[in-house]
Amino acid sequence: MTVCLYNDDAYMARFTAVVQSAEALRDGRYDIILDRTAFFPEQGGQSADTGLLNGRVRVLDAHIHEGIVHHICDDALPVEVAVDGEVDFGHRFSHMQQHTGEHILSGLCSRTYGCRNVGFHLSDHIVTVDYDKPLSEEQLEHLEDLANRAVWDNLPVRCWFPTAEEAEQLDYRSKKEISGRLRIVSIPGIDDCACCAPHVHTTGEVGVIKIMTVMSYKGGVRLSILCGQRALIALRQKQCRLDQLCRQMTCGEDELPAVLEKRDKELKETRLHATQLEKELLIRDAREARGRESRLLRTENADMQAMITAASCLCEGISVPVGVFSGSDETGYTFCLMAAGGLREFFAGFRKALSAQGGGDDRLIRGKCAASWTEIQAYFESVQA
Ligand SMILES: [Zn+2]
Numbered sequence: 175m176t177v178c179l180y181n182d183d184a185y186m187a188r189f190t191a192v193v194q195s196a197e198a199l200r201d202g203r204y205d206i207i208l209d210r211t212a213f214f215p216e217q218g219g220q221s222a223d224t225g226l227l228n229g230r231v232r233v234l235d236a237h238i239h240e241g242i243v244h245h246i247c248d249d250a251l252p253v254e255v256a257v258d259g260e261v262d263f264g265h266r267f268s269h270m271q272q273h274t275g276e277h278i279l280s281g282l283c284s285r286t287y288g289c290r291n292v293g294f295h296l297s298d299h300i301v302t303v304d305y306d307k308p309l310s311e312e313q314l315e316h317l318e319d320l321a322n323r324a325v326w327d328n329l330p331v332r333c334w335f336p337t338a339e340e341a342e343q344l345d346y347r348s349k350k351e352i353s354g355r356l357r358i359v360s361i362p363g364i365d366d367c368a369c370c371a372p373h374v375h376t377t378g379e380v381g382v383i384k385i386m387t388v389m390s391y392k393g394g395v396r397l398s399i400l401c402g403q404r405a406l407i408a409l410r411q412k413q414c415r416l417d418q419l420c421r422q423m424t425c426g427e428d429e430l431p432a433v434l435e436k437r438d439k440e441l442k443e444t445r446l447h448a449t450q451l452e453k454e455l456l457i458r459d460a461r462e463a464r465g466r467e468s469r470l471l472r473t474e475n476a477d478m479q480a481m482i483t484a485a486s487c488l489c490e491g492i493s494v495p496v497g498v499f500s501g502s503d504e505t506g507y508t509f510c511l512m513a514a515g516g517l518r519e520f521f522a523g524f525r526k527a528l529s530a531q532g533g534g535d536d537r538l539i540r541g542k543c544a545a546s547w548t549e550i551q552a553y554f555e556s557v558q559a
Contacts, residue, residue, distance in 0.1 A: 175241035177210035180223075181357065184270055184333070184372030186212045187225075187263040196250045203234065206245040211236075212261050215243045218349075219294040220269060220371050225261040227251060233259075241354075265298070266372065268403055272301045274331055274359075274373045275383045275401030279303065279321045281365020284347055286320065287313060291349065292394065301401070306394040314385055314397075321383040324364050328378035332360045333369075381405065453480035460487035460498070469496045470554055472547060476500045478510065478540060485512040485538075494558065495520045499550060506544045513537060520557070527553050 179186050191208035199205055206227065215236035216222040222236040227247065235246040251257055273296060280291040283305055293304030309317070334357070336344060341356050346366040359369045361377060374380060381402035389396050400408050416427060425433045456476050463471050464487060471484055481498040488496040489512045501507035509532070511517060511524070517536045524530060528549060532541015543550070 176208065176238075176243040178243065179210055179212040180214045180372045181333070181370075183212075184266075184374070185263075187261045187266070188212075189259045190256055191259055192256050193251050193253050196247075196253060198250065199246070204247045204250045206231075206233075206247050206251055207242060208245065208257070208259070211243050211245070212259055213243065213245060214261075214266070214269075214372055218370050220273060220296040221298060223261050223266050223269075225259065225265075227259055228257045229260070267374075269296060270372050270374045271380050271402030272296050272399075272404065273369075273371050274361075274377065275321070275325075275380045275399065276301060276303055277331075277359055277365050277367055277369070277373070278324050278361060278377060278380065279317065279383055279385075279397075279399065280305075281347065281361065281367065282320045282324065283309075283317055284365075286317065289394070291347065292392075293396070294349070300398060301404075302396055302398050304391055304394060304396045306392075308390065308393075309388075309395050311388075314388060318383065318385050324361070325377050325380045325383060328376050329361050329364065330376055331373050333373055334358055334360065384408075449477060449480075452476055453483065456480050456484045456498075457487055460484035464488055464490065469494060469558070470551060471496075471498045472507075473498070473500045474502065478508070481508075481510045482512075482538070482540075485510050489513065497550070497554065499547070501542075503546045506542060507547075507550070508542045509540070511539045523557070524553065 179189055189210065189212045191210045194207040194209055197205045213223045213225060213233055213236045214220070215238040217238055223233070225233050227233060227245070228251065231247050231249045231251055233245050233247055237244045237246070276294060276296070280303060283289045284291065287307065287309060289305040289307045289309065291303060292306050293302070295302045335355055336358055344358065344366060346358055346368055348368040356368060357370055358366055359373055360366045382405050384400050384405045385397050386400055386408070387398045420427055420430060423430060423433045452475070456473055459473070460471055469488065471488060481500055485496055485498045488498065493514050495511055495513040495517055497509055497511045499507040499509045511521060513520065515536050517534070517539055521532070521539050525532070528543045528545035530541050530543035530545070532539050534540055
């Protein structure tokens with residue numbers, strides 16, 4: 175069994191140990207086992223510590239299996255030789271802030287709203303917590319207030335191994351049946367929870383606890399939270415994006431929703447106006463085409479209502495079918511065909527020759543086809559001939 179130094183001292187970043195084994199793995203990395211370690215291995219939903227051995231061999235990951243910690247490294251080390259270990263403490267401390275913050279939140283959630291914490295995930299990028307009951311916006315805000323009050327009260331955080339008798343007396347939270355030695359993390363008046371991970375000494379070190387996102391999850395709720403430095407970095411990034419948006423809109427932060435709403439309204443009106451202009455243009459083109467006795471009209475981006483109006487214009491005074499096509503050879507065409515009657519018979523041949531799809535009646539058929547403009551023109555000419 176590896177002696178796990180992080181159990182008794184979460185702040186130990188440097189330690190010495192003796193290499194027990196160093197095995198080459200298939201992926202080119204090495205599995206190094208030490209007699210003792212300060213590297214916290216991945217467990218209980220928390221990802222592993224990283225750092226260095228002897229100042230040069232990088233510890234990329236760590237796992238625990240049957241009480242033995244496996245350090246996954248980028249190089250080998252000689253066996254039975256003493257090494258210096260150095261945990262990346264910035265990384266570790268961030269994990270400690272997130273994890274203690276989660277205990278505060280989950281302890282209060284259990285005490286205040288009777289929610290059980292049924293899932294936890296802590297990696298370098300995200301912290302999620304799952305509770306077994308839904309929580310309203312007001313409840314979550316209340317919870318966030320209580321949790322931050324517990325941070326500002328700067329309460330002691332005690333990680334300890336109770337005796338069997340002590341454990342018997344203790345009402346603690348636990349996600350699963352404990353195998354092996356029971357370790358409890360206690361925050362007076364807030365929480366007692368079975369946990370194997372390193373924690374900060376006092377709640378004040380958590381800095382701040384912020385609920386970032388909320389989603390329904392398995393009949394309960396999944397929160398993503400940020401604590402301490404991670405919350406500061408996220409806030410800084412958000413402020414940066416907000417400032418950029420305000421510069422773009424040339425307004426203050428408070429005015430942003432109203433300015434965006436106004437911009438949105440203007441955009442809708444402009445689009446409506448553009449559609450109207452396009453329709454007028456298409457009808458003008460249709461009149462010109464009728465003057466040339468053309469039965470076909472091509473446009474790039476017209477809506478169906480405008481195409482039908484244009485087709486009616488083309489159709490005036492002639493008995494043969496006419497067609498208005500919108501699109502390009504690359505994207506294909508949507509079309510509307512129109513005639514005084516007998517259009518279905520015309521469409522049977524049209525569909526076959528130009529691999530078209532569509533439907534309608536003897537006077538109007540709408541659809542789309544993948545044929546080129548040249549093929550469409552050739553078809554109309556062949557039918558007329
Ligand atoms: Zn925990």
